[in-house]
Amino acid sequence: MERVDLTRPVALALLGLIPLLYWLAIPPRPRRSASTAHLPLWEVALQRLRRQPERFRHLRFWLLVLALSSVGFAAAGPVLRGRAGADVVAIVLDNSPSMAALEADGSTAFDRARDGLRRVVPILPPGLRFRLGFAGPDGSPTVVRGTSDDVLAAVEGLEVVAAAGFSVRDVAAAFANGPDSTALWTWTDARGDGDVAPTSGALELVGAATLPNAAWLRVEVEDAWPLPEIVFRGEIAWSGGAVRPDVTIVGDALEVESVEVDGDAEDGTARIAIRALRRAGGEAVLGLVRSEDGGPWSDAQPTDDRVSVRVAPPGASRIGLMARRDAAPGRWIERAGGVLAELAGGQVVEVEPGDQVDLLLVEGGALAGPVPRSCTFGTAFGASTSSEIGAATPVVDDWNRRHPLTAGLDLSELVIRQRELAPLPSGTVLISSDAGPLAVARDGPGGRSLHLAFRLGESNLPYLAALPQLLRRALTWTAAVETRAVEVFRGDAAEARLIRAGGAGNRDLPVLATPDRSLVGVLLLMALGFLAARTLLR
Amino acid sequence: MTLFDADFRAMVRQLGGGRRRPRGAEDDSVRARRRRAAPSGTFSGHRGYAPGEDLRGLDWNAYARSGELFVKVLHEEDRRTLDVLLDASRSMGAGSPPRWEAARRLVAVVAGMALTRLDGVRIVVGGHVEAIAAQSPLDRLFDFLDELTLAPAGTAADPVDIWSSRGLRGRLVWISDFANPEEAVSGLARLGRARRAACGLLPTLPEDRAPVLDGYVELFDPEEQRRVRVRVDARLRAAVAEELAALARHQDAAFHAAGVPLLRQPVPASVDGNVLESWISGGWSEWI
Numbered sequence: 153m154e155r156v157d158l159t160r161p162v163a164l165a166l167l168g169l170i171p172l173l174y175w176l177a178i179p180p181r182p183r184r185s186a187s188t189a190h191l192p193l194w195e196v197a198l199q200r201l202r203r204q205p206e207r208f209r210h211l212r213f214w215l216l217v218l219a220l221s222s223v224g225f226a227a228a229g230p231v232l233r234g235r236a237g238a239d240v241v242a243i244v245l246d247n248s249p250s251m252a253a254l255e256a257d258g259s260t261a262f263d264r265a266r267d268g269l270r271r272v273v274p275i276l277p278p279g280l281r282f283r284l285g286f287a288g289p290d291g292s293p294t295v296v297r298g299t300s301d302d303v304l305a306a307v308e309g310l311e312v313v314a315a316a317g318f319s320v321r322d323v324a325a326a327f328a329n330g331p332d333s334t335a336l337w338t339w340t341d342a343r344g345d346g347d348v349a350p351t352s353g354a355l356e357l358v359g360a361a362t363l364p365n366a367a368w369l370r371v372e373v374e375d376a377w378p379l380p381e382i383v384f385r386g387e388i389a390w391s392g393g394a395v396r397p398d399v400t401i402v403g404d405a406l407e408v409e410s411v412e413v414d415g416d417a418e419d420g421t422a423r424i425a426i427r428a429l430r431r432a433g434g435e436a437v438l439g440l441v442r443s444e445d446g447g448p449w450s451d452a453q454p455t456d457d458r459v460s461v462r463v464a465p466p467g468a469s470r471i472g473l474m475a476r477r478d479a480a481p482g483r484w485i486e487r488a489g490g491v492l493a494e495l496a497g498g499q500v501v502e503v504e505p506g507d508q509v510d511l512l513l514v515e516g517g518a519l520a521g522p523v524p525r526s527c528t529f530g531t532a533f534g535a536s537t538s539s540e541i542g543a544a545t546p547v548v549d550d551w552n553r554r555h556p557l558t559a560g561l562d563l564s565e566l567v568i569r570q571r572e573l574a575p576l577p578s579g580t581v582l583i584s585s586d587a588g589p590l591a592v593a594r595d596g597p598g599g600r601s602l603h604l605a606f607r608l609g610e611s612n613l614p615y616l617a618a619l620p621q622l623l624r625r626a627l628t629w630t631a632a633v634e635t636r637a638v639e640v641f642r643g644d645a646a647e648a649r650l651i652r653a654g655g656a657g658n659r660d661l662p663v664l665a666t667p668d669r670s671l672v673g674v675l676l677l678m679a680l681g682f683l684a685a686r687t688l689l690r
Numbered sequence: 691m692t693l694f695d696a697d698f699r700a701m702v703r704q705l706g707g708g709r710r711r712p713r714g715a716e717d718d719s720v721r722a723r724r725r726r727a728a729p730s731g732t733f734s735g736h737r738g739y740a741p742g743e744d745l746r747g748l749d750w751n752a753y754a755r756s757g758e759l760f761v762k763v764l765h766e767e768d769r770r771t772l773d774v775l776l777d778a779s780r781s782m783g784a785g786s787p788p789r790w791e792a793a794r795r796l797v798a799v800v801a802g803m804a805l806t807r808l809d810g811v812r813i814v815v816g817g818h819v820e821a822i823a824a825q826s827p828l829d830r831l832f833d834f835l836d837e838l839t840l841a842p843a844g845t846a847a848d849p850v851d852i853w854s855s856r857g858l859r860g861r862l863v864w865i866s867d868f869a870n871p872e873e874a875v876s877g878l879a880r881l882g883r884a885r886r887a888a889c890g891l892l893p894t895l896p897e898d899r900a901p902v903l904d905g906y907v908e909l910f911d912p913e914e915q916r917r918v919r920v921r922v923d924a925r926l927r928a929a930v931a932e933e934l935a936a937l938a939r940h941q942d943a944a945f946h947a948a949g950v951p952l953l954r955q956p957v958p959a960s961v962d963g964n965v966l967e968s969w970i971s972g973g974w975s976e977w978i
Binding site for chain 1: 781782783784785786789867869897898903905906907908909910911912913914916917918919920921925926929930932933934937
């Protein structure tokens, strides 16, 4: 029962004017009385003249009393007290990826939740304040505050986010910790691992309780660029009646060498390892396919069936070779180029100064300056010439054991018969001797390069096991790849599992507050109505 | 205080015994004596016995059969009896002086003249029939009229109904204000069906022609016991005068249609010989 309070009860004193109105409404006593047998004729004559007998007009008087009473009560400021209850409605709208799962009729749980909010929010009591919690574009909790119109506008522009990590339960818990006057109202599909639905507040479950789905949960990419090897290690999951799918790589970027699946049908997860070789680079899509016929996979949540990976193009397809013809014996530089081409899946090409290659191998001769992504052996730079033959065999003192190029290599048996006299470019010394640096690594703004002060044929390096490793490291180090690139694509297992926990059920909203309503306007209108009716009465 | 003082009574007695006896009164008095010596006539039916009537007129055979008193009605007897229908409704009390006083004075004059001619008189008033035999003392008439009072509001009996139910056959004079012309039309129609007619006598007051009131006045209808407060001005007086004129036309038309006269007798505050003279010369004396 709604209660009416008066904010200015003293104004009711206006009702004290009613006796005065009564006194004014009483017609005066006539000074003379006369009996007549023709009173009906008098009344007919009065009617003809549109006159009324003088009398106390009860209806007119009471209409005036009602008008005065209405004004008196209006002046007293009557207020119809609203219903006590929550005056803040905190709506948590689940727009996590699972809400985009396709239902049997082609709609999504998010569509249903949005339609429900469009339908219900406008009919909630006026005067409520609203909060809307949802996942932002990056999956972080976002809150919109305002009126019901603000909430509806936000809902209209809201979409299901692709990013995982949004927890309806956490947002609901944050709202639930607010003031007591907050009514929490969560709209979610409650599908996922365990109890996803909040335990407090009103709950509106949307969408089917269970939907079949298979998804990539995690993908790690191990890329050996500029080398061609690339390995994908991932995990897939399936639930809701789906069977375990197979995996494949779609596109020409890669050539699959092997696929290993280590699965557990009971818990619905499997670990995947795909080894592939880089071919053209570009986009590679890791997809799920039907195990029985290899056809495209299809389920309630198709967005998590595919993982797109950007694969860098081949990093060493052209090994440039620039060597003097008298670089013998054995033309070791050509052999070194062949080894690198085999490692990188590229080819050796003879180049002239100015040609573009992925790695330039130079033996002897002279260059105007260090070339990025190059490896030189006994090459002179700048004004120096190769004719400046140095002294006799330098003795290797030590080598740099911390530099990525030489760490772990064994160069203790390296013997240099003759060293070029031309100085090496400035850089990190890798191999030092009593006659100065024998190898430096240059890491400058223009790029990286490796420079040795001797030709391969003037040393026993070609016979050491360290040469292939040094060349391979030079290929990757000069390409500025220090370690193997590992990229991780991580899905959300909870969002992939479209199964609602058993205990979840809808819970009604608590009693919502209704605002106080002033009755002044109504009473003044009533007063005007009474006065208008009184005017019409004669 | 009596309505009929000694002067009035003397004037009425003088009307019957003086030279103003109407024409033909001598023949009537002879007929009245013959009737009394040998009461006979053409039997025309029975009527109920009214207290005070001559017991010799009772039909004892009818009494033996029915246990009720009936009087034989002889045509000759009725023709020589004057029946006065007096309206005693509360509306007759209106006016200043009240119309009721003038009406009773008129009855006294009319009945007094009839009695002095040796005819019988029956006064039908308020559901009662007062029969006064010929040559009865006039004081009995005056006393009867002096004691008459108006009927309580809403209980006034229609004198025509009373007259018809009693089977009376005398000559008729109907004294009323005829405030409701429809009642007059209805009464005259019933009389017409009985092959009878009544001369209408309307004691008129000054306010029957136009209101004499002014200012803020409370009007009282004694018939319906209603009070109405009005502000009387010239326009209202004119409008009421029009309604009163229409009423008078309606009354005249009703009696004219029945073939009988409606005579309006002004009612002055006091009655003297001149007033009586004017009354008698009003034409109704020929009717009785």
